[in-house]
Amino acid sequence: MIATMAHRPAATILHADLDAFYASVEQLLDPSLRGRPVAVGGGVVLAASYEAKAYGVSGGMAGWRARQLCPDLVITGGHFRDYQRLGDATIDVLRDVTPLVERISIDEAFLDVTGSVHLFGSPATIAAAIRERVRDELGLPISVGVATTKHLAKVASQVAKPDGLVVVEAGDEARFLEPLPVGLLWGVGPATRTKLADRGIHTIGELGATSPDVLRRLLGQAAGTKLGALATNDDARHVDTGRRARSVGAQSALGRRQATADEVRTALGYLADRVAGRLRGAGQAGRTVTVRVRFPGMRAITRSATFAWAVSSTLTLAEIAFDLVATALEDEPNEHEITLLAISVSHLEPEGELQLELPVEPAERHRPGSPRGAARSATDQAVDRVRERFGRSAVAYARTAFRPDRGVPDDFRELAEHDLDRTA
């Protein structure tokens, strides 16, 4: 074991990341948008072109704020099918280089090209070829970072943006990292950056020079240890082609709504339908149900319950979620309005394992093996089959006729969903 760690051979990892992805697709589809500040989204900016970023517009920003910063901003978007198609096509280009591709989102992936160099040339040559193909065949700019570890490759691709290539040679890592701001490290967000800045730590070099004990006291056990390792480029993660989802969820922003039982039940019915449908589609079910309720002012609370059996039935999930939200609201007698509801299911396992001897729990009435559970399972299967043939909107549970009147279309939700059964 020790010998393996000490003599771990140097790998070559690429991180490929499409630039301002949704915005670039819009500029590709509509040439009149090229060279102009473009934001994809509406109430919230999902992606901003580099022309828009120059005005300070960025992802996650409220739409009115973006327009305020950039009066000429073109707000467009909604071509979610094209985003999916072009994201998939980019990943296909990467898979022509090596099967060792770990996709981490619609527009970004790691590649382990350690074994590809005698086929295709140096890592820099491979990276340049990838960029050229994506540019020529798909019409999109993509940045690539090359390094000996995943984490450093990701930092390198961020430094390469927009539309660039950065290669960090083995042995040159420390010199590359030292002057960079800590915020470029994976896992350093606003809160951590502030804590570090309060200690006078601004660069990765300064972070690496800080004692592990100090970092652990400042940031907690895990984060302190991890960041210290990243700052000194001690990252042994390998490219993983078969990661499985650990939870499945859905949420809906509601505007400001009275938290009446009817409003809550309707919204939860819609969310439960999405979540349970995806679970069944992947042949999975989950033992833990978590709900989240957000109030005006962005404060949010969560409530969860874990059972001895796993849930995948739409109506059962909806009932459990309703009970959880009801108790959460009872704990908040001063809140009368809500702005968001969410359902998430975790502790996933294969669906449909019959469990006979079950402990009696308060929520026992939800148990899938009961007569009612069997009826629900049959209903779910019938609905799933109709939808397979005729599409999602062909049939709905009575409670799920809810259409979120604000928020995003279902196409976007599907785009953001992570694959439940991504196997090698």
Added chain:
DNA sequence: TCTGGGGTCCTAGGACCC
């Protein structure tokens, strides 16, 4: 004129078991 939707991981405290 307070802001989307999909996730992952960590922490702290408590229950419970041996």
Added chain:
DNA sequence: TCTGGGGTCCTAGGACCC
């Protein structure tokens, strides 16, 4: 006689990422 220590699981909240 009221006292140890370790482990696991669960819950709620928070930070972070795309």
